[in-house]
Amino acid sequence: MRLLSRSAHPVLVRAARGLVRLRWLARGKYMRAAAAALLMLLALTALRTYEPRIVTETKERAFDAYQRLQPRQPAPDLPVRIVDIDETSLAAFGQWPWPRTRLAALTKRLGELGAGVIAYDIIFSEPDRTTPERLIADLAASDLPDRDRAVALLKSLPDHDASFAEAMQRTGAVLGFAATRRPNDTRPSVKTGLAFVGITPTTVLPPFRGAVANLPMLDEAASGIGAINLSARDRSGVVRRLPMLMSDGARVYPSLAVEALRVAQGQKGVIVRGTGASGDDDTGHAALVDMRVGQFKLPLTDDGEVWLYYTRDDPERYVSAKDVLDPAQTERMRDRLEGTIVLVGTTASGLVDARATAIGQVMPGVAIQAQMIEQIVSQEFLERPDWARGFEIVMTLLLGSLVAALVLLAGARFSLVACGLVFVGAIGGSWIAFSQFRLLIDPVYPSLATLLTYIAVERVLHTASDREKKFVRQAFGQYLAPDLLAQLERAPDGLRLGGEQRELSVMFMDVRGFTPISETLSATELVDFINTLLSPLSDAIQDELGTIDKYIGDSIMAFWNAPVDVPDHAARACRAALKMRTVVDQLNDADAFGFAARGLADPVVRIGVGLNTGVACVGNMGSEKRFNYSAMGDVVNVAARIESASKEFGTDLLVSEEVARAAPGLALLEAGEIMLKGKSRPTRLYALAGDESYAASDVFAELQRLHRGLLDALAAHDATRAHTTLEACRAAAPPALAGLFDHLARRVAMLAATPHPVLNRADG
DSSP: OGGGOOOOOHHHHHHHHHHHHHHHHHHHHHHHHHHHHHHHHHHHHHHHHHOOHHHHHHHHHHHHHHHHHSOOOOOTTOOEEEEEEOHHHHHHHOSSSOOHHHHHHHHHHHHHTTOSEEEESSOOOSOOTTSHHHHHHHHHTSOOTTHHHHHHHHHTSOOHHHHHHHHHHHHTEEEEEEEESSOOSOOOOOOSEEEEESSOGGGTSOBOOEEEOOOHHHHHHOSEEEEOOOOTTOTTSEEOEEESEEEOSSOEEEBHHHHHHHHHHTOSEEEEEETTOTTSOOOSSOOEEEEEETTEEEEOOTTSEEEOOOOOOOGGGEEEHHHHHOGGGHHHHHHHHTTOEEEEEEOSTTTOOEEEETTSOEEEHHHHHHHHHHHHHHTOOBBOOTTHHHHHHHHHHHHHHHHHHHHHHHOHHHHHHHHHHHHHHHHHHHHHHHHHHOBOOOOHHHHHHHHHHHHHHHHHHHHHHHHHHHHHHHHHTTTBOHHHHHHHHHOGGGSOOSOEEEEEEEEEEEEETHHHHHHTSOHHHHHHHHHHHHHHHHHHHHHTTOEEEEEETTEEEEEESOSSOOTTHHHHHHHHHHHHHHHHHHHHHTTTTOHHHHTOSOOOOEEEEEEEEEEEEEEEEEOSSSEEEEEESHHHHHHHHHHHHHHHHTOSEEEEHHHHHHOTTSEEEEEEEEOOTTOSSOEEEEEEEEOHHHHTSHHHHHHHHHHHHHHHHHHTTOHHHHHHHHHHHHHHSOGGGHHHHHHHHHHHHHHHHSOOHHHHHHHO
16 A cells, blocks of 8 residues: 555655754753863863962952951950051151151150050161261351351260160160062061971061161161061952061061060060971971960961951041140040050151052051051951862862753753852852851852853753754754644753654545546646645644654655654544645635646545554664654554545544544544454444534534434344434535445445345334
8 A cells, every 4th residue: 555655755754864863962962061061160170279360359359348248346445556647747746757856755755655565667777867967967068157066066966866776775666677579688687586386487488589677776776676568469459468477588577566566575586387387287288377476376378477357447546646745645645555556657648658458448557557466466367278278179169060960950940040049158158157257268269160160051051952953943844843843942852762652643644536636647737736735734734733754645644642742632633634624625615736727527636534543653763874753553554544444434534443532522423343454353433523613513413313323223224214314414414424424325225225134024
């Protein structure tokens, strides 16, 4: 039979071949997405390990934000004050620099007021320009009339730098110096004894090559010398750290804050602990751990710095130098300064060393030194633990892998929510570490890495999905309904390749009397006829979500419920058959084939459709080089035989009993039974009379009643009642069922010709 030929339409062959490619696309996209996630995580991990400036800056800006949200709370009893050479002081005593005699007076005055230690955040690297020695040299070159008398008078005056040195020696003052990268031979005195355990500090501290130091006289007189340098790591202009120790490669110098604390406590030295100390594991990475200054212990970074934990700049921290030197302010100044660590610096315009801070305020350098001393005294530190970097790298890998897995397993939308939760969780965890434990754990990089991993995986999947959709549309668009195409595009993995058992509704359609038609047409006209007929019939099938298996000459094989699920597939197959009947009627009415115009004896085109429902094997059929996506099984063979049997039963739409059970809402009339090859019992068939609306009408109910009566009469061999009921059925039936009742009329005629013997005896 022509309908059972396995030759397929070239479009279907190409599409079927494409199914294998679609499988690899579906599998390959997840492999590519996983590879993208892996590459992204490796790249981000390498970037985090290398830690370029942009990564460091992003991390530190997050720490700055934490400080703005929760700055260190000021404690009013902290013994740290700033004697400020402010605008008022300059107005009272003249512009800067002041004579060293005034600084000597300021130093003595602070000592008298009970200051515990006086630390100058100022470097006195040049001699006082107003000292008598320099004035004598200037007078010696002049022709003033009283020159000799003036020179003699100046020689009787003390040297200003010596006066300042004497005042510092009496009060135990501390001076600052600045380490520089420019090489020179200047080095300050080392006033602090250094004890260390573990790694030697000079092997860790970056060496400076030069220094800006105080005059040797002042250097010698000072009780402590400390560095006032800011961290070389703070390259963005924001001061976040202060070095506590500095080295020229041979000697170690403390910072001004450390020296002020040491002298205030009367200590001779400090203790520095590094890796390899007793009780500590030597990780192989040389680093400093902490240091002790008298009773105060402070944590250090690897290279000897301390993170600044700022308070808001408090005016109560400042005391004007004018008020300190004012005898009328003695009692008030004593209350403010007695027993405190006094830092002398300036905030006057043109003199102030203004610095941006992590808290968002601009502060003078002396205030930053004061804040460092305060946090050491209050023992409130921000710490960046040595495990933080490794922890952040691990979290980057874990969170990125988690989100990538979620995208692959749960889809982009759910994973985007999960990514957002991860982002919030990372920031929340980092904030808790800061607010509760004062630990600096970077929330930004793991969060951004997670987001970038999500984007990388999602983009790969999105691109692959677009490619799949394009391929599905190209491969299946010619024989799948648009709704099915949309389902395949949304979930191409639902298209399972290879053989699988599915319940299908199978249709075979054939043109009645095709051979006589083809004999009257040329090859070109025949092709036009086939295209004119099969195109709208194919649309009718696809409108009801059917899959066109193949075109076989003038025939179509189609099935429902594969490659994607169609729950009401039997009813849809029936509705498609009814639409096909309507299409053929419309084409005939319009003489779309031109047969009436040609004057053919029978210009009407007729079709026959057979439908069956059952389990079939559907998938790729054929060889590796040539294959077709098709259905095989007994249900397919029976559908083909039902279509052939429709000629015998005189109806264009004939369905099996299985279809009738699966689509009970349609208008079906029993046509009779037929013995099919290979079957042990007859197969009951039904004529498809109409859709659900016709099945629910009173007209069909009456026809159904009369038809049932006709079948009962035939079963009872009551020829008279059968004939009467047949005529009633003809009157009630639509034209499409005329052939069916012609078939039943032949049965009635045969019954009348051979009366039932039992009935004849009863009549006698």
